[in-house]
Amino acid sequence: MGVVERKQRHKEELKKDILTAARELFTERGWESTSIRNIAEKIEYSPATIYLYYKDKNEIIFDLHREGFKLLIDYFGVLKGVTDPFERLKAMGRAYIRFAQENQDTYKLMLVMEEPLQHVESCAAQDWDEGDRAFDILLRTVAECQQKGYFKNLHTANISFVIWSTMHGLCTLRTSGHLGHVGLVRNSGMDIDLLLTNAYEELVKMLEQIKHQKNITIT
Amino acid sequence: MGVVERKQRHKEELKKDILTAARELFTERGWESTSIRNIAEKIEYSPATIYLYYKDKNEIIFDLHREGFKLLIDYFGVLKGVTDPFERLKAMGRAYIRFAQENQDTYKLMLVMEEPLQHVESCAAQDWDEGDRAFDILLRTVAECQQKGYFKNLHTANISFVIWSTMHGLCTLRTSGHLGHVGLVRNSGMDIDLLLTNAYEELVKMLEQIKHQKNITIT
DNA sequence: AAACTTACTGAACACTGTTCAGTAAATCAT
């Protein structure tokens, strides 16, 4: 009976339509001003219908959140060509900043908002695979750096967390507007993106100095 | 005529009452579930009355946001006794983490939410003084470190931004729950606060290694 | 006593996420 299958396919398509509508409204107007009613209007169904395909607004948000991590991993695609692990780490930082700037609302969804994780907690079954995969890329790169002799006396996971936090901090402080409201920045009239790049370059400098702490001679 | 003055005083008191009610509801239930109607109910006035004292919900949030920064500066009070600038920097990091952990919602209000800054933008008059003051403390500490010969070849403002970002990143990733959802952390069953402390210690280690990079010779 | 000012409120507006009884159509069983 192909009928059942066709119906099943139709159901799956509608679910995708909901997600597409949500994604489109979300990217052009931000999450704050994307309501269930907006999504329903866009797909030309009643708001109640959405609840037949998604149990929650959080479940929709979680699906977009997963897509976001897939996109981030796409951004990390440029790293494939970089053989030196430290150069790869640097390129990863640049890709991360670029991703956070080009997908500000998605970034917020992925790593600032608590709702998507709330959904993970409510459906205890599946875990946070997408996020893990992205973090693993960092973790492996740092580990490879250490295999090459860099960051010798440091703990792999801990430096990874520190590096991630720094990047996350820079990106969120920039996007939220807090960096731009610091007097020093506002008075200098400096471009905020330039400031972000400068701060990142400073981080790279710092990491470069730690890199070779095998045998240093201080004079 | 003392009558006008008494009335003026009464008005100011009511404004304070509103803020107190907002602060209390906020600290015990979080901002998400603190509505204008809740605040009104607590002070036993009509919701509309609040709009005679505050133009916005954002204006209330902004006042609490300012209080938060004053509290943070209070946390930095312990630094007065620390003479060595690098030790002071370390103590500052610990105080920052402690503040962010003990005042999670206030921290979010201060450095994650965009609403309070939106209010600064709408009332173009006053600036973000409280935030600036807190950042200045960091800036001056870093500058003092450099006067002592540490972080010699690095840019003062840039390292300050990097350090702040790292601390902010660590605190927000912890509080939002994202750190706890990383597979590595979840599987290890490690206490999340311990992880945060470990990561912070790693950062200190890293800074310690950069500290003396006046003239290094890599062999 | 009348006019005016001040402080406050009830009710509404336009939203929000979510639920649920009810409906119309398609499918199944007899």
Place this chain on the structure above:
DNA sequence: ATGATTTACTGAACAGTGTTCAGTAAGTTT
């Protein structure tokens, strides 16, 4: 073919949100 059942969907409602505004009652001034 007809009746029973399942499926897909919806209108209307619930309880909430921030915000506005006409209207009221009390206090002050003339």
